[in-house]
Amino acid sequence: MTDPAAAYEELKAQGLKLDLTRGKPSSEQLDLAAPMLDLPGAGHHVSPKGTDTRNYGGGQGLPELREIFAPLVQVPVEQLIASNNSSLELMHDTLVHALLSPLPGAPTRWVDAGRVAFLAPVPGYDRHYGVCERLGIELLPVPMTESGPDMDEVERLVAGDPSIKGIWCVPKYSNPDGVVYSDETVRRLASMETAAPDFRIMWDNAYAVHHLTSDEIEIADVLALAAEAGNPDRPFVFGSTSKITLAGSGVAFLGASQANVDWWLALTSKRTIGPDKVNHLRHALFLRDAAGVRAHMAAHRELIAPKFAMVQRLLSDAFSDTEGVTWTEPKGGYFVSLVVPDGLASEVVRLAKEAGIALTPAGATHPYGKDPQDAVIRLAPTLPPLDEIERAMAGVVTCVQLALARR
């Protein structure tokens, strides 16, 4: 093995400018949706069911598009809303609505409830935390396991504290660990006793069809399980086509019980006269049906699976025998988590930055940007070309080796 310090000096001398921070699709992935840029086509603005998609109205979104996505996000079509281009804004607005108007089953609106707290399985998605921090909702970390959040801990917390009003979940190929929630985890989330009568699961199924292997994993149906357990209003399900069609010009979805959907649509009708239905029609014409979505995702997989494989190869070559260095091997989603010995993550990120390799700030996977172990590094390999992934990951390996050597 080369001397780590010498290898790091060599790395710096390369003057790299590489970026592994962004969970964005690559240009080649976006090219897969190129035909959408000609759609719906002049004169083709009326949907198959007869909606003139150009005018105002249709607050729940175009039925033809909701029918395509209902089975994929496990929501009955009549309980599914298709909106504009961002599922994050649907999550944000759901919490805004809950702060300013009582949720079904809520004793008060949340701004009048005193403390409002959410459980944040860690590591998790920094933008979920950002929404809560911006809205004054406290975040309580709970540890992730290989089958989802530590449910003993979750059940203990929500049973005892009525100010805990919700939990963030990325149930399939979680950001950043690639964890898939087990059926048992979903069942416990749907049926657990909560001290808050207005407890909600923010079910961000961002990677519902974003498989990296031929093992196309299905998860349990949280809406159905919650209804069976007598908690129909508990889940809010979110999804989007941002990583299916066009990242900035996709369609976001919200699904929930009829009571939640009625509440959400009534409040949202004060905010807008309807979503961009031409974009809904554009998506419906391009994707055609659920099978069309699956076929399109297979094309994505062909483009990005080699990038994930490259990350695995370089990490395995370097660290398969190194104690304390582990990483995830996700079967879907957009991220790999690299776990280094406690206290080293921010040092690795700093070293990489100095060598021209941007990594997501250590701590970003935890509420308030603080990873108490300082151990998790999130790697996002979809955006850069394969050769850049190779050079960036070789650099990351060098940085980890130097940090280990200096310890």
Next chain:
Amino acid sequence: MTDPAAAYEELKAQGLKLDLTRGKPSSEQLDLAAPMLDLPGAGHHVSPKGTDTRNYGGGQGLPELREIFAPLVQVPVEQLIASNNSSLELMHDTLVHALLSPLPGAPTRWVDAGRVAFLAPVPGYDRHYGVCERLGIELLPVPMTESGPDMDEVERLVAGDPSIKGIWCVPKYSNPDGVVYSDETVRRLASMETAAPDFRIMWDNAYAVHHLTSDEIEIADVLALAAEAGNPDRPFVFGSTSKITLAGSGVAFLGASQANVDWWLALTSKRTIGPDKVNHLRHALFLRDAAGVRAHMAAHRELIAPKFAMVQRLLSDAFSDTEGVTWTEPKGGYFVSLVVPDGLASEVVRLAKEAGIALTPAGATHPYGKDPQDAVIRLAPTLPPLDEIERAMAGVVTCVQLALARR
């Protein structure tokens, strides 16, 4: 003159099903934007300045589109935000942000301010009222004059009450009266003393380029006047292409001081990773420049001016000598206000409904749906074809005549 009761019976016997309620563009108007449905075209997703419009990012919106609209909405391009498809949602979200995070210059966020009230010039736009009602913001009506809100009354109210945090304004071709704010009104709004340090003008310039005559009226620049008066953060300017391109698939704009824009973008960055920039590019390619927008609006005018002329003709023929019946003759916008003697508006709307002619509910032009005089009826002549306008207005005339006769 025929017996009004007999004429009304004849009207009912026609079994009409007509609608003058909706401020929506007609199919023919939407057809003017048909070429947009082919845009930007496969392979043409990079903007002139080099943005790949398909991916995430660009929270302020595509510069090429902001440059086109900056002069039209009187906002410097660097202080203009281009967003998704609804200016109503920008207004709603601005108030949500102000409720949950202190505005520049605000002592507290508004949810912690106790009472929050807005001035509502009446008659006005029901959706403005709906936003406030939904958010718990009290509405205080002030009368409109021919040059804008009664400024003596406005100045008196805002000087004396720090809980009055804002005013709704549709400064050009107002909904529903077609009033254009005089330069003096704009100057007084921009410079008046307000007890609230965080007072805001919600400047909904919805009809900035929506002229019905060759007299293309310009209004004073509220942002510039407010800055000159030492109140740079007072106005929030809104506009949209909903009644320029596609009603449900347009682009909305927000303009304000740099401090307000920074505040708005920072909060909004927690909500979304950016607006639909492909739609921004689609608009920029189709409209090309401010002159292109003006030319496009001239084509709209050709389609809708005859409908407004028909309304004028039928009202003049029937009521030019009738005391107590007046109506507006707007030079732009989407509405005509018909004013009947006190106490008759809801009766006219009821009679029309019974005869199959839907009119906007009397009172909708006032906060909480209550017009204390019960005198204003809003007519929206853009959506139906000309022959339907003629039949509907002939029916309205009959209903007014019957209501007058029965008085």
